[in-house]
Amino acid sequence: MAQRIRVGIVFGGASSEHDVSCLTAGGVSRAIDADRFEVVGIGITPSGRWVQVPADELRALRKQGDELPRLDESRPTAVLLPGAGDGSARIATIDGDRLADVRPFDVAFTLLHGPFGEDGTIQGMFEMLGVKYVGSGVAASANGMDKDLMKRTLAASGLPGCRFVTVTARQWSQQREESLARIAKLGFPVFVKPARGGSSVGITKVDAVDELEQAVLFAQKFDPKLVVEEGVLGAREVEFAVLGGRGGAPRVSLPGEIVMRTDGAFYDFEAKYVSDDDAILMVPTAMDDELRERAADVAARTFEAMGAEGLARVDLFLAADGHVLVNEINTMPGFTHISMFPALWAASGMDYTALITDLIEQALERPVGLR
Template sequence: MDSQPAPQTESGRTTVALVFGGRSAEHAISCATAASVLRAIDRDRYDVVPIGITREGRWVQVADDPARLEITDGRLPEVPDSDSTVVLPLGTGSNLVTVTEPGEVPRALSEVDVVFPLLHGPFGEDGTIQGLLELADIRYVGCGVLASAAMMDKAFMKAVFAGAGLPIGPYTVITDLQWQRDRAAALDAVHSLAFPVFVKPARAGSSVGITRVDDPAELVAAIEMAREHDPKVIVEAGISGRELECGVLGGHGSGSPRVSEVGEIVVGGEHTFYDFEAKYLDEASVALSCPADVPDTVRDEIQRIAAVAFEAADCEGLSRVDCFLTESGEVLLNEINTMPGFTPYSMYPQVWAASGVSYPELIDELITLALERRTGLR
């Protein structure tokens, strides 16, 4: 059933709930993202309701104070626990969010027109909160349930890409059952790849739990480390070349998706790849070149692949598409991130800034896209 455009409050502003934190290993990064959005969102157009999810999964009301949520001097922020719990309406006909406290009558927090889920990793980016918001009949920014779930799982992501005829690199998947039942066969599959390989949790992001393995003797330890974050592991053959990224915006009712300029990550210092510390704790070691210094034919191919991958995965709103440019000049699709890093210094906002869309404008456009899109089947 089609939904009508979201109403505005008596103030004339649309109410946006920012949801952040969460149970994944990317909790702190989600908080830092929320701090950036709180600072940049247009307060003349939007009333903002910050809602944090603690590491244990409790939904709590959080002060509208970005300073408490930023990464400062290497300190990683987190959502503080509380005795109160934020509750969404579970059904159509109401968009009133309430707060419950032990021994108290539930109180109204705010009516919410749209949710901006700034969650990375499992229990947020993977279709779980998207499903909850669909049940609540509340519009939300970003991809729907299926695209979020499939693109969070790198094994299913690769299958979608291959089915769409998109170029991908060699890889193998190690499920929990395979690792427990026949470890030797799982290791044999990895050894069929060319080293170095990258061992990753299948359903994590922000480079959490990833190891570059040059020596096969270090493989088991790398797999066990990835399994600390996810019992399902993907191992990818290392690609010798350059890492290039492209932002995608729009989808579904907004027409053909728009693609950004192509950016390139250059990692220096002691980092052998774009790991967690390089991304968030040692920014001086990372440089972004945008537009990337590549031939027009390569730029056009990356933008084409980004748009095709976005639509093949049934993505909506936003995604960042990561590619490799091999030494032979071939473009390989690496992955899609349906809720990419979203601070002003993250790749996704930066490639759009280089394309003429500022950070506040990007926030506004994503909210507008969400308000225009109905919930339910579409």
């Protein structure tokens, strides 16, 4: 039997999405093709320390009731080391003044969500060390995480989106009335969001101007920079999963749709990861051929305009007048049992295990350095 490819699954992280990352890592490690791949568990604790996690413990990470899994701080600190110049690396535990349990891996599968992982930071470290890794590079990851920069990039590329206002910490502290006036021009409802966050953490739907200040202060707990978006009334919220083309055009899945069970509700953190009852995920969703092809084309163009690699989920609004609007791109979507990304590919003919294999193969095929 040929030696298995060693995959360093990097998860956890210092962001507010730590628990979601742990949940994703558990799902991926259970579904990975064990005949081809050997899992090397690389955790990052909530305080930002790197640690080694045995593969069996990694596979055991799952939701317990309403509680999401989480790394504790009791494990000894580990350190990432460069490999032999072939795209590989090593993880080692610090034991006093020496390194112990040195484990090499051939490719990194980074499952970090949010800042300090999904935002180009760890991708930059891998680039500097010459490590092969799954997913988008530095620029696409950074711009995809920052909703302000993402929307500016897509607009410059001619892709349609909803109206938005960016509010920085300085603008809020020194130009509060002007900031509130800019937001009010969007009309209501609006969605107040941390600019550099994900998993719907810190988002508030605002229906009137007197609710704005509280929503802004809440979002600023997660990011001092905010994006406020107009609510697209009567729109369908659909999503496409996109894979790198491996030498050709991006591959786009069938569409899925999120339908909230309660009128006026939105797809928040609770609905995504805790409750199984708040939303219905239509996978695939019904759509006439012309609209599906038009929306899929927007999803593929979004992937390419952002310079994404490997994978992304593109979220769209289908407005009541037939227009397709880009909501956002997620360069590291979730892989939980209720996540749209693997579900969309399963509906399109690629199961969970095959999807993980495809992503690892893309990373191994991709050269390190500028490309």
